[in-house]
Amino acid sequence: MTNQHPYIEETEVEAGPKGIASVETAIRLVRIIEASSDPLTLKEIAEVIGFSASKTHHYLVSLVRCGLLDRDRAGFGYTLGSFSLQLGLTALGRSDTVNMVSDAVRALRDEIGHTTAFSVWTARGPVVRHSEPSITPLGVSLRLGTVLPMLKSPTAAIFIAWLPDNELQSALKALPRGTLSLRTLAEIRNQTRKERGAHAAGVRNPSIAAAAAPVFGRNSRLIGALSTLGLIGQFDDRPTSAVSLALQRHARALSERLASHA
Structure with missing residues (x-):
């Protein structure tokens, strides 16, 4: 799996008002999972976004806590959560x-x-x-x-x-x-x-x-x-x-x- 993905752009951040990078990264993670027809594992998500497994996991933990993401029943993959x-x-x-x-x-x-x-x-x-x-x-x-x-x-x-x-x-x-x-x-x-x-x-x-x-x-x-x-x-x-x-x-x-x- 490569790091190319419809929601991941390898270009410089657009000029404009300053935002919070971690929030934008979290939304990118949600959109990666939303675009997949099947639950994605930690490894797959990390490869797509280009982060280490550890860094990706920290984001996923918070997103699950907020209800934007959820673990599948087997506990190995991530899907959209109830708040999403x-x-x-x-x-x-x-x-x-x-x-x-x-x-x-x-x-x-x-x-x-x-x-x-x-x-x-x-x-x-x-x-x-x-x-x-x-x-x-x-x-x-x-x-x-x-x-x-x-x-x-x-x-x-x-x-x-x-x-x-x-x-x-x-x-x-x-x-x-x-x-x-x-x-x-x-x-x-x-x-x-x-x-x-x-x-x-x-x-x-x-x-x-x-x-x-x-x-x-x-x-x-x-x-x-x-x-x-x-x-x-x-x-x-x-x-x-x-x-x-x-x-x-x-x-x-x-x-x-x-x-x-x-």
Whole structure:
């Protein structure tokens, strides 16, 4: 591997206002990892940026602590962290691409009639960023900014399934001790990945059922969860129901649009 990389320029620093070199170096490291479709090891990152392994490691430790980077599950490679994802989503919300998300939420609602939403991951757990109210009688409401529960929540199951464990820790630690065992987390992860989505009854209260599907962006990174919910008896949360199939279709279409737009 050579030291050449799209984000590494071997030219003199441009003239202009003084900045902080270490900050600019840290951002270069983040951009190297962002450009890779796979996790990069310490050795690979050091070779690309042209630093010693020791110097590179110091930067990586700080970037992981700040949430801009994360270690993969095997512990040998580095990927973007939860704060990088949040920054991306914030930027998404201030650009034209936010329309893709809101259009998908609205299109799903118009097709199935139930309340629909798009949620992102935060240190508190899943938070609703976009929502469209039900057009069916006695529909369930879901306000923007709502923090969704970690228990019996299809939306939470999406993040449990596709986020690294350490990105889940802050929300999991806030739960009463023993609420979610490692075995239960593994079961949720395996089932959700197998079905490419999650379904549950008794969400938020005993009369509500819900379903959720993952939305991915560039390099197949999880961006958020597209979901829908309604009253039990009116809402069919089975994986093979028309509601669930429509949810999956809209989630896939949104993922394709976000990936191609990035």
